[in-house]
Every structure is written in C-alpha cells, then in structure tokens.
Amino acid sequence: MDPRLESINQALRYIEGHIRKDVSIAEIAEHCGYSLYHFIRLFNTYAHQTPYDYLIRRRTSEAIKDLSNNDRAIIDIAFDYCFKTPESFSRAFKRVFGILPSAFRAGQPFVDSLPIPPRTREDLQFAQLDNFVQPELITADQITLAGVSHNAEYIPQNNFTSEMEEVLQLIASNNQNRSTRYYLVSSYQEDPFKPRHRFLGFNVNNTEYPPPISIQHIPAGTFVRLACAELDQGLALRYLFYSWLPRSRMVRNGSYYFEYMITGKRKLSRTIFFPVSSS
C-alpha cells in the first residue's frame, strides 16, 4: 500500500464530503497532514490534475445534476456549489463543458469535457501502474474493417461469444495471420461508457464478404492512444475521458472509440483510440 496514494484518496473523499461547502485547498492539505505546497505536488503526481481544477470540475459536474433534475434558479445552484457569483459559475461551467449553464438547461449538448464522477482509489492506482504510459496523440489513415455489428449488449467488452468467434474465424480464414488481431469499435450517443453499438472485425484490404459480414471504415484523423492490460479497459477509458481529456487542449471528434486488441496465449492486450481535434 502506498501511503501517499492513500492520502490523496483521503483528499478525494474529503472533497466529496465538502462538495457544497466552501473548502479551500489549504484545508484539504491540512486534513491530509501535508503542507499546502507538498500537497499540491502530491495531488498532481497521483491525480494528474491540480486539486483546484479537480474541485471545480467535480462541483460543476454535480451542478449539472441539479440543472437537469430540478427547476432551481441557476444563481441558487451557483451558490449551492460555493461559487461567489453566478458569473463565476457560468465562467467555470463554460471553461469545463464548453457551454453556458443556461444553454445546457436549454438542451444544448456538451462541447468539451464530460461531467466527471468522483475519482476512485482504483483510478489513482491505474495511473501509477509500472506499465502506465501517458496517452499520446497520433494521426492515422483510414482503417477498413470486415466484421460484425451488434447492439453493444451482444458484444461484451471482454468476452466474445462463440457465435462471434465463428464469424471472425470465417473472416480470418481469408486474411492470413490476422486471427489474433481484432478491432472493436464502440459507438455511443452521449455517454461513451454506455455504447449503443459495437463492431468487431479485422483490418482488411478485400471488402467483399458474404453476409452477415459487413464493412466499416474508421475515418482518417487524429486520435489519442492509450495502451492497457485486458482487465483495465474501464479504468483506461475513465482516465482518457475524465482525466486526460479535460487537461488536454483537445475535444472529442466523433461519438465512437475503438480498441485494437492482440490476443496472446494467455492475455489480451488492448490499445484504446478515440478521435480528437483541437479545441
């Protein structure tokens, strides 16, 4: 157990307990038994985010629930979450989500970041793994895939059903040495953690296959890439959407992401890609 990670986890819990209270970063540091300066350094080390930025993002993320679920005036919601003025709330909200609170209430979708849930100990541990490598931006040409598309529930994230395996083997038989390399494309409407459709397939040159096999193209563009172990897929996605994206100067550029997977004898390695563009 890393005592410093536990301290930062303690800070995260303290923030959740004080999300509607006028707590300062100095008070959080004191609660954790650190000087302010040392605490800021540790928080950045473990959470990959400044404590103040995290606090503001959590407050605005909670405020979104109130904006959605009740008719309270925006000014009252601003005060509920310790913003001194409605203007400072609107500025913070726009900086985080790319739109004003009034526009959100009117139904306009997010432009920039998503609301972030509370960071967990598992999130902190994921970013401290020995094999953790910071996400990187890449540009990629169009990728053509042959495979099968289903509602997300039929293609679970980690288990390919035997029916799927049969279809994939059929494609693989026409594509030498591709049987261990899959692409899984997940399409979502608003929430990337609740994909609606998934497409499982191989990268192909030949685009003529009999049904039920279909062809899907991943457009060329800029992607952020993060490799992870088989079972860390959820944490990696959380890291990308809730931690990396807000700190980057990029925005989502499409409502899908894809995973490139290589199956070995025992393990499956994944690399997650999602399309981004400059904000």
Place this chain on the structure above:
Amino acid sequence: MQPTITSKIQCILAGMSFYGDPFESRPGWDEQNEIGRLWSRFTASMPSLPANLFVKSDTAYEVHMATSETNQKGLFEVFVGMEIDIAVLTDCPLDLCVKVLPAVSYAVFTFQGETIVSDWELDVQKWLTASEFTSPFTYNCQLYDSRFKGMDKLSDSVIDVYIPIENKA
C-alpha cells in the same frame, strides 16, 4: 531540525517569475515542471544579461510567495533570481523582474539529500508553532549555491531555506 536565527539586511533580487500551480504540467520534483522550466528560462537568459549584473555568480534564490489565491486555489508565485546591487537596478533588462527581500530576521534551515524533496514546509510549520517566533510574512526563500549539485545528485546536495520570522510577543 533546528534552524539558525539570523538578521539579514535588505536583499534585492533580479530574476523571473511564474504564477499558478507549477506542478500542473509535470508533477513531482521534475525539472520539466514549471519551476524547473523557470530555472531553465532564467539560466538561458544569462549570456544576454549585462556583465557583472549580479553580486555573486554562484548563489541563486528561489522565492515562493503566497497571494490572496494561494490558500483557496493552491496557486502561488515562484521567483528565481540572483542578488543585485541597487546601483545596477536600472541596468536590468525588460525580461527580468525585481524583488526586494525585506531586512527582517530569518530562521535558516539547512536541508540535505532526500530531505530537500520532503515535506519540510510542514516541519517548519511545526517548529514555528513550538517556537517563540511566528511568520506573518507570505514568502519563503531557498538559497542555492555551490553546495547544490542538481536534482540528479540530490544525495550530495545542500540548500538553505530562509523563513522570515518575528517574535510572537
């Protein structure tokens, strides 16, 4: 951890500043964080500065200054610079700024090796609480001289930290 109490005459420093959370881009004791980059920017400017601008060529200061936003947001000013004589004040080029450390008493703590990157601010705070002194000032000052060998040779390095103090009474 016992400091030396000393009185210091007014000290004029010329150097460069950063304001914000210096660990936002790179956390920890990383030379690529904003403090490390500030030092790089300052040392890179040296060749273009007037000759003999600084009183001592081997002693530099890192000053941390709290502002009205520090406690609430965790943002503060970091200044790195070297001492100048008041006579050369007008020789300072536009890209340098000047800080005047007041002539007050200081508790001087000497840290070496890994303690340099420990939470010595907390230890200083504990010492202050138990001492006859208080620190109503909003800055502290780290002195780097020939005893500091670099972050990659921390075990061989020594720094002095100056905490401005006055009697509690």
